[in-house]
Amino acid sequence: MTFSAICGLIAAVIFGIASALYIIDVARAKVLPSIATFIIISFINVSQLISLILKGVWGVVPFTLVGVVTTLTIVFITLRRRKFYFELPDKIGLAGASVGVIAWILTKDPAWNIYILTLVNFITFTPLIIKSFKHPELETALPWQLNLLASFFLVLGINSTAAVVWLIPFRQFSCSLILNIGLLRGQIRSYKPAVEKTID
DSSP: OOHHHHHHHHHHHHHHHHHHHHHHHHHTTSSOOOHHHHHHHHHHHHHHHHHHHHHTOGGGHHHHHHHHHHHHHHHHHHHTTTOOOOOHHHHHHHHHHHHHHHHHHHHTOHHHHHHHHHHHHHHHHHHHHHHHHHOGGGSOHHHHHHHHHHHHHHHHTOOOOOHHHHHHHHHHHHHHHHHHHHHHHHHHHHHHHHHHHHHO
16 A cells, blocks of 8 residues: 555545544534535536546545545535535535536546535635634634644645646645634633733
8 A cells, every 4th residue: 555545544544534523513513504504515526526537636535535424424414403504615616516517527537526526615714714813713623623633644745846746635635724823823812811811
């Protein structure tokens, strides 16, 4: 087994643990995700998974497979609550994901789907990032910290300079890093008043 494959598997295992913790938090209503966002991310993940397999980018396949299972599970759980918000980033994400599939069909090259989905993922991830900065209390930090660690191993597994190979790991790592920064800022903000109150 190659170093790239080992890193890919480690990333998938850590991501699986992070995803399980996140799903538990969603089920317990400790986390309130946007249903629309996760429906679109599910669509993106399935489309991306097929494209990766067709292009033979196997290092990212286990990670993406975990993502498919996770997002579909979250959609199933959140749909039962019947609270559906379809915001502008969700609409852009849906349109972008559709464009990716169309580009794939027209060019007969799944790499175009991966390129477009990378950009779309940045857009659909934006509401989560914004929420982490504005309302960090609506997320739990540990799953996202593990997600960042998994993303780091995904980057370590890059074995080619081809864009189709490194785009997804770098997109995943950068989004996860920014989101974790938002959650960390929230923890620091909530910690300071507690310390000041204790001192008073």
